Amino acid sequence: MNELRCPVAVRLLKLADGQQSDPVVAYLLAWSALEHVSCVVGEATGLRARFALHQNGVLRVRKEGGHKMPEIVLPRREDLLNRALKSVAPDACRDLILHPATRYLAGRIPLLDGRPVVSDAYRQHPRGVLDVGSTLDPRYPVWSFVDANALRRYAGGERSPELSNRLLEQIAEVLATIHRNLLGTCQEAKGENDTELAARALPLLVALVKALMDVGASAVSEEVQC
Numbered sequence: 001m002n003e004l005r006c007p008v009a010v011r012l013l014k015l016a017d018g019q020q021s022d023p024v025v026a027y028l029l030a031w032s033a034l035e036h037v038s039c040v041v042g043e044a045t046g047l048r049a050r051f052a053l054h055q056n057g058v059l060r061v062r063k064e065g066g067h068k069m070p071e072i073v074l075p076r077r078e079d080l081l082n083r084a085l086k087s088v089a090p091d092a093c094r095d096l097i098l099h100p101a102t103r104y105l106a107g108r109i110p111l112l113d114g115r116p117v118v119s120d121a122y123r124q125h126p127r128g129v130l131d132v133g134s135t136l137d138p139r140y141p142v143w144s145f146v147d148a149n150a151l152r153r154y155a156g157g158e159r160s161p162e163l164s165n166r167l168l169e170q171i172a173e174v175l176a177t178i179h180r181n182l183l184g185t186c187q188e189a190k191g192e193n194d195t196e197l198a199a200r201a202l203p204l205l206v207a208l209v210k211a212l213m214d215v216g217a218s219a220v221s222e223e224v225q226c
Contacts, residue, residue, distance in 0.1 A: 005040075006033075006036060006037050006213050008036045009033040009034075009037045009213060010213075012032050012033035013029075013030060013206060013209060013210075015029050016029035016030045016033070016202075023198040023199035024182055024194060026202055027178065027179070027182060027198040027201070028179070028182060028183075030202060030206050030209060033209045034175075034205065034209050034212070035081075037084065038080040038081045038083070038084040038212070039080055041080070041083060041087055041212060041215060042079075042083050042084065045083055045087075047079065047080060048075065049074050049075065050072070051070055051071070052070075052072065059071075081172060081176075084212050084215075085168055085172055086165075087215045088168065088208075088212065088215070089211065089214065092211035092214065093164055093211075094164075096168060096171060096207055096208060096211065097151070097154055097168065097171070098154075098155060099203070099204050101201055102146055102151065102167075102171055105128055105129065105146050105171075105174050105200075105201065105204075106127065106128070106145070106147070106148045106151050107127060108127060108128060108129070109126070109127065110127075110128060110129060110130035110141065110143050111130065111192050112130055112132075112135065112138055112141065112192075114193075117130060117141050117143075120139060120140060120141055121139040121140055126143045126145070127143075127145050127148060128145030128177075129143060129145075129174050129177045129178055129181070129192060129197060130142070130192050131143060131144060131177050131180065131181070132181050132184060132192055133180060133184045143177075144173045144174045144176070144177040145170065145174065146167065146170045146171055147166070147167070147170060150163055150166065150167055151167060154167060171204070174201070175201060175204065175205050175208070178192075178194075178197050178198065181194055181197075182194055182198065
């Protein structure tokens, strides 16, 4: 089974490995590698740019500075990543779910302005990573999480495809939230502890990139259950 060729991702991971003293930069490099691999997987499975058409099938065109340009519909990054997640091999999926960083993120209490967000207005107890840009009021925080109860069931031997896929999607969303926080906050003290989070989650992110790089071109189009 041929391996997907992702030379850009390989180079980005090498750069990330050389930035261990700056986990934020390393994380951003590794995330770029993840987006590159997701594009490669998407292209291999037919998820790529396409022409925008009118209802009668005629190409849609826009004018730009006196020039006619065809309108193009680009796949969303979220869709590319979700498609890529479905191609993760079972062993790699298991390793990602049982990764120490996954357990850490599942039990972590989020921070806001340097203070733990222990509960919200609904008497819920957030665990995971606060989405700083979406948290408009500290009484109503928005956070991404890995379901701790589901993780315990998985660790205890429950390995149904539904549970496995859900946990892997949650892991990816937590990693994406960390990425959004890194790019969206000017001062770390205003939101999450970005440096600490980047350092703790980086090995998990790198493991996910490598898992996708190992996807075989002939198997990418099939949903591989964990």
